[in-house]
Amino acid sequence: MKLSKVLYRQHIGFMFKKHWLIQGKRVPIDTGLEESLKAKGIPVEDALEFVKEKQEPRERFEIIGPHEHIKPLDENHPDYKQRPCLTLKHTSVLLEGISQAQVLTKTIIAEDKLPHRIEELAEVSAPKAIHEGVKKAILSANVFDCEQKKLPKIKESERPAFNFPRILGISDRRRNEILTNKLLQLVEKSNDVEVTQNKYVVNEVECHSVFDKEGDLIQFQDVSGILVTSNKPLKHELSESDIPFIEIPDLYPVKHTVTLPPEHFYDENSKYPLRPSVSKKHPHTTWLHFNRTEVGNLYETPVTPTQILGRSLTHAFTVASAYAKQLHGEDVKDLPEPIHINCIQTDGQRFHFGVFELNTLNVDGTDGTKNVWYCKNDVKLYDSSRYLSGMPVLENYNPNVYGYINAFYNC
Amino acid sequence: MALNRLFASLTLSAAPSVIGRKTVQVTAVRYASMPKPVKPKPGFGISYRRTVHFPEEYTVKPLEVTNLAGRDPVSGRLVAKGIGGGIKHKYHWIAWVRDGPTEGPPQEEKVIQVLECGCRTAHVALVAVGDKLKYILATENMKAGDIIKTSRHLPRIPVRANEGDAYVLGALPLGTIVHCIEKEPGTGGLYIHAAGTYGTILRRQNDRIVVQMPSKRLFSFDEHCMAVVGRLSNVDHGDTPIGSPQRNRWLGNRPRSGLWKRKDGRHGRKIRPPKPVKEIHARKKSPLPAIVLNMTP
Numbered sequence: 001m002k003l004s005k006v007l008y009r010q011h012i013g014f015m016f017k018k019h020w021l022i023q024g025k026r027v028p029i030d031t032g033l034e035e036s037l038k039a040k041g042i043p044v045e046d047a048l049e050f051v052k053e054k055q056e057p058r059e060r061f062e063i064i065g066p067h068e069h070i071k072p073l074d075e076n077h078p079d080y081k082q083r084p085c086l087t088l089k090h091t092s093v094l095l096e097g098i099s100q101a102q103v104l105t106k107t108i109i110a111e112d113k114l115p116h117r118i119e120e121l122a123e124v125s126a127p128k129a130i131h132e133g134v135k136k137a138i139l140s141a142n143v144f145d146c147e148q149k150k151l152p153k154i155k156e157s158e159r160p161a162f163n164f165p166r167i168l169g170i171s172d173r174r175r176n177e178i179l180t181n182k183l184l185q186l187v188e189k190s191n192d193v194e195v196t197q198n199k200y201v202v203n204e205v206e207c208h209s210v211f212d213k214e215g216d217l218i219q220f221q222d223v224s225g226i227l228v229t230s231n232k233p234l235k236h237e238l239s240e241s242d243i244p245f246i247e248i249p250d251l252y253p254v255k256h257t258v259t260l261p262p263e264h265f266y267d268e269n270s271k272y273p274l275r276p277s278v279s280k281k282h283p284h285t286t287w288l289h290f291n292r293t294e295v296g297n298l299y300e301t302p303v304t305p306t307q308i309l310g311r312s313l314t315h316a317f318t319v320a321s322a323y324a325k326q327l328h329g330e331d332v333k334d335l336p337e338p339i340h341i342n343c344i345q346t347d348g349q350r351f352h353f354g355v356f357e358l359n360t361l362n363v364d365g366t367d368g369t370k371n372v373w374y375c376k377n378d379v380k381l382y383d384s385s386r387y388l389s390g391m392p393v394l395e396n397y398n399p400n401v402y403g404y405i406n407a408f409y410n411c
Numbered sequence: 412m413a414l415n416r417l418f419a420s421l422t423l424s425a426a427p428s429v430i431g432r433k434t435v436q437v438t439a440v441r442y443a444s445m446p447k448p449v450k451p452k453p454g455f456g457i458s459y460r461r462t463v464h465f466p467e468e469y470t471v472k473p474l475e476v477t478n479l480a481g482r483d484p485v486s487g488r489l490v491a492k493g494i495g496g497g498i499k500h501k502y503h504w505i506a507w508v509r510d511g512p513t514e515g516p517p518q519e520e521k522v523i524q525v526l527e528c529g530c531r532t533a534h535v536a537l538v539a540v541g542d543k544l545k546y547i548l549a550t551e552n553m554k555a556g557d558i559i560k561t562s563r564h565l566p567r568i569p570v571r572a573n574e575g576d577a578y579v580l581g582a583l584p585l586g587t588i589v590h591c592i593e594k595e596p597g598t599g600g601l602y603i604h605a606a607g608t609y610g611t612i613l614r615r616q617n618d619r620i621v622v623q624m625p626s627k628r629l630f631s632f633d634e635h636c637m638a639v640v641g642r643l644s645n646v647d648h649g650d651t652p653i654g655s656p657q658r659n660r661w662l663g664n665r666p667r668s669g670l671w672k673r674k675d676g677r678h679g680r681k682i683r684p685p686k687p688v689k690e691i692h693a694r695k696k697s698p699l700p701a702i703v704l705n706m707t708p
Contacts, residue, residue, distance in 0.1 A: 023704075024703060024704045024705060025701045025702075025703055026701065026702050026704065027699060027700075027701045027702075028702060030696065030698070030699055095523065095539060160498055160661065161498050161661045252519075253518075253519040253520055253521050253541070253558065254521050254539045254540070255541045255542045257542040258539050258541070258542045258544065260542070298472050298544075299471045299537055299544070300472070300473050301524060301526065
């Protein structure tokens with residue numbers, strides 16, 4: 001059957017049924033009258049709006065209900081502060097990593113060099129039993145723990161749509177906590193009573209440090225995985241003569257405050273976790289955990305190694321400056337005596353050791369007294385620790401790491 | 412018939428019940444003359460692939476997206492066939508307006524990283540200037556650590572521009588390769604965003620610049636419109652075939668069907684005279700909103 005004859009037939013009734021829909025939408029022709037009247041100053045009002053009854057403004061009652069309303073966090077909140085404070089939190093990292101941390105804290109870096117005493121103590125080899133203990137600690141953190149949590153999804157770039165089976169296992173926060181606590185326990189066991197009785201070991205403490213740099217109020221909020229404190233301040237003899245320092249870099253065109261989001265609700269006083277009345281309040285070593293699931297960039301790309309190293313520098317600065325402000329007051333600028341702090345950052349496999357010397361809290365510009373950061377980065381403790389064909393396996397254990405940890409505890 | 416439907420829901424009762432006159436009128440009107448919801452036609456610059464949930468302030472955090480699968484968000488009806496499924500990608504909010512100083516030296520910005528964006532064919536560069544981070548479309552040879560310049564200054568002598576710099580069209584010499592051209596000065600780059608594409612500045616007519624688009628059509632722009640110099644990244648995108656029907660599904664394209672004759676109808680080759688140069692002007696008056704006459708009281 002030829003369709004064209006049927007298709008070309010028109011039923012006028014169809015047009016009548018649909019025509020009102022089309023005629024119901026009329027676009028008025030713009031004669032320009034409204035604009036010319038407005039130009040002469042004559043007010044023009046829509047007729048339908050004019051005809052509507054105007055509502056009288058009624059009195060608002062503040063009804064006190066069963067619960068107090070939660071006030072929204074905007075300018076009208078009583079705790080709102082006009083001056084924004086740029087905050088670096090435990091879960092965020094700096095954009096330029098260690099270079100930006102250098103500029104923010106006015107620090108010069110001695111790459112791959114730790115104080116002599118630590119290097120000497122690290123070379124002392126520990127007995128075999130201790131290394132066996134360390135291997136047991138690694139296995140118990142990675143393999144033998146019974147936590148079953150959903151680990152992050154595995155994605156392959158060549159097969160982006162494929163959903164791999166979800167793996168349950170030990171979360172990285174728990175793995176780091178177990179490993180660091182067991183390592184510290186081993187170190188304490190192998191040392192004399194006189195050394196251990198002078199030290200406190202505190203877990204999961206927060207330090208806040210608020211300071212001013214070139215007109216911006218900056219706040220570092222950090223959480224120590226483990227903070228080891230002692231009854232006398234830490235002292236390092238450091239010979240600065242022949243060390244090639246990495247000077248404070250110029251970050252142009254990026255400003256040093258990038259990736260520090262401004263916040264209007266903050267506390268202007270720095271916080272140090274231990275009260276001044278405690279006898280063992282002087283910070284000795286701080287252990288920082290790097291948990292890949294918790295710490296990340298705002299733009300959701302993986303954290304780079306420079307960003308991880310910058311994080312340990314800012315953490316050491318936070319603890320040292322919070323302690324300095326508790327000792328000398330909030331507004332101290334140049335310290336009478338330098339404050340030293342040891343810092344160890346780990347993500348379970350890689351260890352970054354550092355010693356921070358705080359000389360001044362006046363971080364404006366690049367002249368004057370500067371703080372110093374001695375570091376030894378990226379020391380691997382082991383290559384892999386997992387179940388391999390049913391058997392728990394630890395590959396390529398590195399005994400040097402324990403030497404450094406012991407040296408850091410004993411100095 | 413409408414009254415039947417109206418009275419079907421009512422029941423007889425001993426006590427007289429009052430039905431307001433207005434209620435009857437309203438219900439009768441609704442049943443008798445309900446117009447069908449209007450479904451838009453596909454095209455006209457609107458894409459029915461995804462809705463991005465934009466926050467109020469510009470942010471570098473990848474934004475959440477809901478896929479539309481060819482549906483119109485207002486009426487819910489299928490408008491564009493062949494869209495649906497595929498891997499869901501987060502949207503990187505690109506700052507289309509490349510603003511710079513009107514006088515003095517150009518503003519310098521640093522490229523931090525070049526990433527792939529699942530919502531477009533070109534790559535996206537994360538750029539930092541001062542204490543702000545933003546995304547822009549990456550050019551062919553852009554890499555981390557590059558410094559790019561932006562300026563709205565219109566000098567007497569054309570500027571020697573490098574790839575990735577953004578200048579006004581009047582400042583660039585003839586023959587420059589550009590992309591991301593603004594329609595009206597200050598509104599943000601609208602033209603030429605696809606991977607590997609570029610426009611060429613051909614000639615100058617008084618205060619208008621004639622640019623050849625990737626489709627070989629000629630457009631004439633105001634000389635104060637910003638354009639970014641260079642060719643867009645991911646140049647091999649146009650040359651790589653999709654490869655398999657499954658990969659097309661991952662891209663969010665549903666299977667197409669229909670008799671296709673290579674030389675006929677819309678698939679055949681057309682030889683036409685070239686269209687005249689289209690002048691792109693700022694829109695001075697927007698049309699008045701349509702008055703909808705409906706039968707609801």
